[in-house]
Amino acid sequence: xxxxxxxxxxxxxxxxxxxxxxxxxxxxxxxxxxxxxxxxxxxxxxxxxxxxxxxxxxxxxxxxxxxxxxxxxxxxxxxxxxxxxxxxxxxxxxxxxxxxxxxxxxxxxxxxxxxxxxxxxxxxxxxxxxxxxxxxxxxxxxxxxxxxxxxxxxxxxxxxxxxxxxxxxxxxxxxxxxxxxxxxxxxxxxxxxxxxxxxxxxxxxxxxxxxxxxxxxxxxxxxxxxxxxxxxxxxxxxxxxxxxxxxxxxxxxxxxxxxxxxxxxxx
Numbered sequence: 001x002x003x004x005x006x007x008x009x010x011x012x013x014x015x016x017x018x019x020x021x022x023x024x025x026x027x028x029x030x031x032x033x034x035x036x037x038x039x040x041x042x043x044x045x046x047x048x049x050x051x052x053x054x055x056x057x058x059x060x061x062x063x064x065x066x067x068x069x070x071x072x073x074x075x076x077x078x079x080x081x082x083x084x085x086x087x088x089x090x091x092x093x094x095x096x097x098x099x100x101x102x103x104x105x106x107x108x109x110x111x112x113x114x115x116x117x118x119x120x121x122x123x124x125x126x127x128x129x130x131x132x133x134x135x136x137x138x139x140x141x142x143x144x145x146x147x148x149x150x151x152x153x154x155x156x157x158x159x160x161x162x163x164x165x166x167x168x169x170x171x172x173x174x175x176x177x178x179x180x181x182x183x184x185x186x187x188x189x190x191x192x193x194x195x196x197x198x199x200x201x202x203x204x205x206x207x208x209x210x211x212x213x214x215x216x217x218x219x220x221x222x223x224x225x226x227x228x229x230x231x232x233x234x235x236x237x238x239x240x241x242x243x244x245x246x247x248x249x250x251x252x253x254x255x256x257x258x259x260x261x262x263x264x265x266x267x
Contacts, residue, residue, distance in 0.1 A: 001060075002099065008087045010134075013072040015084035017091065020056040020066040021099050034105035034264050035065040035092050036147070039085065041112030041232065044166035045074045048232070050240045050248075051111040051149075058235065059109075062261040065101055067092070071117065077169030078120075078178065079130075085121050086130050086141045093140055107145040107264055112202060112232065113163040115151025116180065119210065122146045122191070123183040145267050146191045147260050150199055150231055153206035155179040160202045181206075184213040190220040192263045194256045201231035222263055226253045 002021035009015065022033065036059045040051040047070060056066035069088050071081040089106055096103035110118030121143050124130065131138040152163045155178045168174040177183070191214055195207040204225060214221040229250040234240035236253035 006091060008084050008091070010083050010087060011080060013076060013080055013084060015072055015081075015087075016070045017088045018068045018070065019099075020053075020060055020068070021101075022060055022063075022065060032096070032100060032102035032105075033063060033065045034107060034267075035067065035099075035101045036107045036109050036264070037085070037088055037092065038066060038068045039071065039108065039110040039114030039117045040068065041110075041114045042073065043160065043162045044081070044113045044116075045162065047071070047073065048111065048234075050232070050234045051114065054235055054240050055109065058257050059261075062258075064261070064264065065099065074166040075169070077171070078167050078174060081117050081167075082120050082124065083130065083133060085117055086125070087134055089121070089143060090134065090136065090140045105144050105264070105267060107147055107267075108143045109147040109149070109260075110151060111149045111234065113152050113160070113167070115148040116153065116163060116167065116178075118143075118146050119148060119151055119153060119180045122188045123180055123185065126185075126187050143189050145189050145264065147264070148191060148193050148207070148210075149256070150195045150202055150233070151193070151206060151210070152202050153180050153210045158203045158205045158209075160206075181209040181213045184210070184217050184219065186217050186219070188214070188217065188219045190267060192222045192260050194224040194226065194259075196226045196229035196231075196233070196250075196253065198228055199231045222259075224256060224259060226250070229253050
């Protein structure tokens with residue numbers, strides 16, 4: 001295991017990328033592994049540990065490299081975290097040979113507000129201001145897939161208001177841009193989505209609206225809606241159950257990890 005911490009400081013932020021890279025290969029020593037960059041949730045106010053290392057370990061178990069982005073949260077607002085994620089994508093792509101990674105299979109996995117961040121990278125990567133600030137060609141910042149878990153998407157009537165207020169810093173002019181179902185373009189990568197119908201924190205319509213916009217632009221999308229389960233399930237098992245013992249274990253939802261892994265393999 002190559003477990004390192006990379007400093008991603010930009011604009012005075014203190015972001016870091018923690019790697020969980022597999023350093024041995026069985027069978028074919030020349031095989032390049034996909035890389036899953038994990039963006040934990042937390043409403044752009046904190047970062048959830050339950051959606052960090054446990055996810056990386058599961059990605060490793062399925063043969064993928066993984067890393068966890070410790071991005072800036074409140075009082076930082078847009079585009080601070082997005083620039084940090086863009087820098088992480090570039091770092092992985094530029095070091096692909098060193099880490100035996102596939103530079104054409106860099107997947108961003110985001111949970112809740114981290115899903116909003118991941119989706120923002122998918123919608124905004126080609127905008128020139130990112131490459132202008134960070135340098136290089138815009139293709140260095142292109143994600144090859146988005147794995148979105150009960151993501152915050154809209155800033156409209158069904159928004160998770162806390163996340164939207166934190167990412168906009170209360171700037172109402174920025175609010176419309178943060179409604180990502182309105183920002184889908186033909187340049188977005190394929191998307192895997194899962195949500196629960198009972199989510200009363202980030203309504204399931206967030207994923208449904210994004211899926212509809214993706215279909216309109218003919219972007220490949222795989223969408224799973226589970227009937228039961230609260231927000232913030234993570235792996236939905238005992239490993240990531242709620243710390244106070246109030247739940248977070250939903251056997252029917254636990255299959256999302258293998259479904260997502262198969263989706264990554266087929267990209």
